[in-house]
Amino acid sequence: MKDQMQEALRGCGADYADIRIERAEETNIVFRGPELDRISSSSSRGGVARALVKGGWGIVTFNDISDLRAQVREAVTCARLVGQEQSQLAETEVVDEVVPAPPMERDFRGVALAEKKRLLQGYNELILGAHPKIQTTSLGYTDLHRQVHFASSEGSYFQETRPDIVLGVSAVAKEGDLVQRGIDSIGLPGGFEAVTGLEGRVQAVAERAAALLSAPPVQGGTYPVVLNQKFGGVFAHEAFGHLSESDFVYENEKMREIMVLGRRFGPESLNISEDGAVPGCRGTSAFDDEGVRTRQNPLIEKGVLVGRLHNRETAGKMGERVTGNARALAWNHPPIVRMTNTYIESGTATFEDLIRGIDLGLYALDYFGGQTMMEMFTFSAAYGYMICNGQIAELVRDVVLTGNVFETLEHMDMFANDFAWAHAGGGCGKGGQSPLPTDLGSPHVRIQNVVVGGRQ
Amino acid sequence: MIERALEQAKGRAQEIEIAVRESRSSGAEYEDDKLKRVDASQTTAVSVRVIVDGKVGQSRGTDPQEIDAVVDRAIALAEFGSESKFSFPGPSAAPEVKTYDPEIALITREEMVAVGAEALELLKAYNPEIKVSADAGWAISTRRLVNSQGLDIATEESSYGGSAGGVLVRGTDILWVGRYRNWRKKDVNARTLAEQSIEYFRYAERMAPVATKQMPVIFTPRGIRVLLLPLLMGVNGKNVLKGDSPLAGKLGQRIFSPAFSLTDDGTVDYALDSARYDGEGVPRRRNEVVKGGVLTCFLYDLDTAAKAGVESTGNGVGCGASNVLVTPGESSFAEMVRNTDEGIIVENVLGLGQGNIINGDFSVNLALAYKIEKGEIVGRVKDVMLAGNAYDAINHIRAIGSECEWSGSTYAPFLQVEALSVVGKG
Numbered sequence: 087m088k089d090q091m092q093e094a095l096r097g098c099g100a101d102y103a104d105i106r107i108e109r110a111e112e113t114n115i116v117f118r119g120p121e122l123d124r125i126s127s128s129s130s131r132g133g134v135a136r137a138l139v140k141g142g143w144g145i146v147t148f149n150d151i152s153d154l155r156a157q158v159r160e161a162v163t164c165a166r167l168v169g170q171e172q173s174q175l176a177e178t179e180v181v182d183e184v185v186p187a188p189p190m191e192r193d194f195r196g197v198a199l200a201e202k203k204r205l206l207q208g209y210n211e212l213i214l215g216a217h218p219k220i221q222t223t224s225l226g227y228t229d230l231h232r233q234v235h236f237a238s239s240e241g242s243y244f245q246e247t248r249p250d251i252v253l254g255v256s257a258v259a260k261e262g263d264l265v266q267r268g269i270d271s272i273g274l275p276g277g278f279e280a281v282t283g284l285e286g287r288v289q290a291v292a293e294r295a296a297a298l299l300s301a302p303p304v305q306g307g308t309y310p311v312v313l314n315q316k317f318g319g320v321f322a323h324e325a326f327g328h329l330s331e332s333d334f335v336y337e338n339e340k341m342r343e344i345m346v347l348g349r350r351f352g353p354e355s356l357n358i359s360e361d362g363a364v365p366g367c368r369g370t371s372a373f374d375d376e377g378v379r380t381r382q383n384p385l386i387e388k389g390v391l392v393g394r395l396h397n398r399e400t401a402g403k404m405g406e407r408v409t410g411n412a413r414a415l416a417w418n419h420p421p422i423v424r425m426t427n428t429y430i431e432s433g434t435a436t437f438e439d440l441i442r443g444i445d446l447g448l449y450a451l452d453y454f455g456g457q458t459m460m461e462m463f464t465f466s467a468a469y470g471y472m473i474c475n476g477q478i479a480e481l482v483r484d485v486v487l488t489g490n491v492f493e494t495l496e497h498m499d500m501f502a503n504d505f506a507w508a509h510a511g512g513g514c515g516k517g518g519q520s521p522l523p524t525d526l527g528s529p530h531v532r533i534q535n536v537v538v539g540g541r542q
Numbered sequence: 543m544i545e546r547a548l549e550q551a552k553g554r555a556q557e558i559e560i561a562v563r564e565s566r567s568s569g570a571e572y573e574d575d576k577l578k579r580v581d582a583s584q585t586t587a588v589s590v591r592v593i594v595d596g597k598v599g600q601s602r603g604t605d606p607q608e609i610d611a612v613v614d615r616a617i618a619l620a621e622f623g624s625e626s627k628f629s630f631p632g633p634s635a636a637p638e639v640k641t642y643d644p645e646i647a648l649i650t651r652e653e654m655v656a657v658g659a660e661a662l663e664l665l666k667a668y669n670p671e672i673k674v675s676a677d678a679g680w681a682i683s684t685r686r687l688v689n690s691q692g693l694d695i696a697t698e699e700s701s702y703g704g705s706a707g708g709v710l711v712r713g714t715d716i717l718w719v720g721r722y723r724n725w726r727k728k729d730v731n732a733r734t735l736a737e738q739s740i741e742y743f744r745y746a747e748r749m750a751p752v753a754t755k756q757m758p759v760i761f762t763p764r765g766i767r768v769l770l771l772p773l774l775m776g777v778n779g780k781n782v783l784k785g786d787s788p789l790a791g792k793l794g795q796r797i798f799s800p801a802f803s804l805t806d807d808g809t810v811d812y813a814l815d816s817a818r819y820d821g822e823g824v825p826r827r828r829n830e831v832v833k834g835g836v837l838t839c840f841l842y843d844l845d846t847a848a849k850a851g852v853e854s855t856g857n858g859v860g861c862g863a864s865n866v867l868v869t870p871g872e873s874s875f876a877e878m879v880r881n882t883d884e885g886i887i888v889e890n891v892l893g894l895g896q897g898n899i900i901n902g903d904f905s906v907n908l909a910l911a912y913k914i915e916k917g918e919i920v921g922r923v924k925d926v927m928l929a930g931n932a933y934d935a936i937n938h939i940r941a942i943g944s945e946c947e948w949s950g951s952t953y954a955p956f957l958q959v960e961a962l963s964v965v966g967k968g
Binding site: 118119121123129131132145147148160165170199200203221260263307334340341418455456457461463484486489492493537 | 579
């Protein structure tokens with residue numbers, strides 16, 4: 087494969103060109119209610135050829151890998167229509183590596199389908215039997231094995247195996263017209279062992295769904311809010327992480343002014359980082375999809391903006407160094423600037439310190455999901471508790487937080503010393519590429535003056 | 543190739559269905575005022591479903607040369623598959639539906655580049671501070687669907703889409719406005735898209751404060767998805783069968799304002815979700831889902847219909863809606879605004895689909911929304927949440943617009959509901 091790819095790129099006439107070819111195998115099992123809903127598998131192979139001519143990109147997507155030279159030629163033809171300036175890519179080392187696969191105690195490709203189905207069925211029955219108010223369930227299992235080959239006209243080549251295993255569990259409880267959901271998920275770049283032995287967590291999901299039926303909806307308004315680790319991680323990703331993706335910034339002078347390095351974004355105690363190389367997280371790989379080695383990239387240090395996420399072009403045009411954040415969802419997409427594993431660093435306070443001074447506030451836990459549009463964000467917690475007079479009080483439902491990243495980062499005032507990675511399922515969506523595996527991490531975090539949605 | 547695979551599966555599977563789709567596409571994209579990329583793609587998808595001993599197995603691949611391997615995998619999976627009560631359909635007559643425009647195959651890359659260039663010029667003429675994004679792209683695909691019951695359908699589909707909009711940064715305020723159009727017939731006009739975007743930039747020239755209170759809300763033909771998403775999940779036959787839908791058991795009941803009617807119609811010429819047959823070979827049709835506020839049908843595919851003891855409504859595979867058409871009313875948008883003392887216009891939201899959406903509850907951030915005061919649009923509202931229940935809202939309609947617009951595969955009017963909770967800091 088390496089020779090074919092390098093041969094196809096030789097003398098192609100572009101300022102830069104690359105080819106990425108992937109082979110992916112995937113298995114999905116879905117239970118809904120007592121019955122198996124779907125069991126399916128897929129196998130795909132295809133690639134993307136990219137050419138850069140005078141600053142303009144030509145991008146060609148294909149399944150047929152028999153004539154790579156023709157695909158590169160087509161990409162160059164497309165790029166020639168675009169280019170009107172100077173091509174500018176940040177320097178990166180020329181690599182030639184076959185990356186060893188991440189450790190898997192039990193490679194999921196070798197686990198019998200019967201065993202995968204049995205595991206899921208067991209979890210499903212556990213939820214259905216957990217509480218009389220449980221109406222239905224939804225459980226999804228996916229294992230995905232991607233093998234990536236990359237070659238560039240600069241002579242780089244790498245081959246990397248990226249396994250991803252995800253289990254998502256949802257319990258639906260119903261009483262009259264009221265429906266409540268308990269959710270949990272796990273996602274890891276590992277083997278089948280990642281999804282076994284989770285009976286305790288699955289049981290808790292069912293019990294929470296039932297408990298939420300008698301929980302009141304949170305009253306809309308502005309509160310001090312304490313986020314648990316999973317929710318803090320979502321905040322780092324949704325509210326701040328997307329804004330640090332420099333494809334929004336590099337050709338927009340006004341955005342560059344907002345995101346100028348050295349600008350204060352939050353208190354001294356705030357540190358946010360990105361790390362595509364940390365072992366055992368879903369957003370981890372040795373190389374990004376432009377052949378740049380991944381690394382730790384501090385974004386906010388002591389409350390001050392110190393870095394951002396780049397592909398080679400955005401780094402080149404901003405005169406900054408590469409960060410390894412060009413990622414593609416699959417063979418049929420070109421890489422774009424994406425997060426890997428985003429986290430808020432641990433502080434020194436305890437959880438009790440965070441809630442002690444709050445007269446009326448909200449403790450928001452886990453997440454359904456989040457969305458962001460530039461500086462605006464919104465995300466919802468799986469569940470929450472009111473905080474009254476410094477104590478955790480009643481369970482509440484329908485917890486949705488919203489805000490403006492600049493104000494909200496300033497309002498973060500305390501960080502606990504209990505950092506944890508989320509290792510959750512789901513993933514990140516951007517530019518039609520979703521869900522891309524990413525990971526999130528955080529300690530418990532306190533934020534003042536957060537707008538919480540809800541009916542009055 | 544397909545015939546041979548079908549033949550080889552006989553004896554190993556009672557029923558088999560093979561679909562092969564070949565797609566080509568190309569587009570040109572402007573970003574931050576510059577032409578950034580031109581792309582091209584040529585892809586193939588093979589999907590196979592089999593029924594073996596009353597159980598379904600399915601598998602997908604990307605190489606038509608390897609259909610046999612996909613069939614083998616589907617058969618192997620069927621041993622562990624879900625119980626089925628249905629059969630694949632034989633040949634049947636279907637309405638003529640136009641899904642292909644030969645003009646689209648003739649669109650050149652230069653022509654698509656020109657769409658972006660024109661939008662760029664118009665938006666810059668309005669406000670040179672806007673960083674413009676615009677694109678145009680076409681796609682053409684052929685699909686062949688064959689099954690062991692003698693069905694053999696070949697279809698050809700085309701689409702051509704374009705968008706125009708941009709980002710305007712003022713201080714730390716970042717405003718994003720954009721409009722798009724995608725249609726199976728060649729019908730993209732850069733000027734129209736740019737002018738529509740400019741209109742929404744104009745409304746946002748000033749900011750308007752909002753206090754926390756209940757007020758009437760106008761959803762634009764794009765913003766209306768806040769209300770339609772829960773409803774469409776609720777009428778999905780699978781959600782009904784599984785007991786997830788709050789609409790289960792409510793067929794024939796009046797659940798909404800009598801002014802509200804909604805149709806699922808997979809037969810509209812050139813609409814994005816139109817086709818002669820659905821994904822499993824059942825003729826697409828027109829399904830009246832809500833008529834005069836009364837819930838009249840749910841949407842089904844073959845598998846779910848068989849389990850529910852009803853017929854497929856041509857919404858396979860998955861029981862999802864095709865094109866969604868909301869019946870227009872009498873009021874013009876201008877009248878709706880004029881008749882509103884204090885209210886909100888919602889064009890785009892953040893965070894839809896989070897939380898207990900199937901219940902109808904929503905709590906979203908207003909990504910692009912405007913304030914009405916004393917019958918006038920006075921500016922953009924921001925950092926504001928809108929909360930309510932979609933079922934409740936559609937049962938309390940204040941006015942339905944007479945002007946409908948397509949947004950993706952939804953054709954809807956402006957729709958004003960009586961009162962929703964607006965949570966702001968103003």
